[in-house]
Amino acid sequence: MVDLRSKFTGALIGSAVGDALGAPVEGWSMEMVRSRYREGTGWTMINGRYTDDTELMIGVAESLIEHKGFNGADMARRFIQNYDATRGYSPWTQETLQRIREGVRWDKASENLFGGKGSYGNGAAMRVAPIGLLYYDDADTLRDVAYKSSSITHAHELGKEGAALQAFSIALAVRGEKEGMVPELQEFARSEVYKKKLGKIAVLLQKERTEREIIAELGNGEAAFNSVPTALYSFLRFDTFEASVVYAVGLGGDTDTIGAMTGAIGGAYYGEGGIPNQWVERLEEGARGMSYIKRLAEELYHLKKSDCNFMSAQRYTF
């Protein structure tokens, strides 16, 4: 039995670990990634530096903790405050944050992108782990907060839905559900695009598949629907955190984000103890490094605990 606290720290550290493993090979082909890292498991993390995925996830966690729940204006402000141009932000996230800085409302700034539909990139899904943790036992609030947090930078329905599905995958992992994950997600999903992909995952898991097939069927790109299902498949196919994340990053493409999303689900399932020590130790430190990320996860855990106590106290008092 993995304890809840370790699942919380595992999800956030796991996400950062996946991000840092994928970062040096972002955009590379499967073959190039494999020639950089060796075949099989036992990968050495190249430098431990994380990217925008983790920097934004930190902002999500900070804001949820500070406001004991979602506050859009504050979350956007933290994205702007924490912004480090060397972390590899997408041009549209940069543009959206710039608009908010100039006074556009947090839930309006990203709407005008891409012909008024907003972005369906995976930028909201990659940072959503703290939401999956805090609302792991409340699917309705989880969806609502995932959508709203997504709309700061990714307003397209498919971007928001990708974030909600990634958050719900993490929630199910916290609950210790792996076997029943796909059917639960199919029931939770609202969009046909994702329902179809989830159906494919169920079929693909039935027998051994080549990486080429997985890339062709599920994708390894920046669109949320071409990466959220890939991360989920990578988690479901293997029995350890390490094997899942090595596989996810080894597919090439948007490696930092697919690695981060796989790492978040795996960390929430196996707990912090399931993440190879040598990766955790190599993660960057500093003001917002590994120890800080772990502390945020612990604060989220305490917030969750106090919420539950408050609610049960209420139930018995009134």
Ligand SMILES: [Mg+2]
């Ligand atoms: Mg990134």
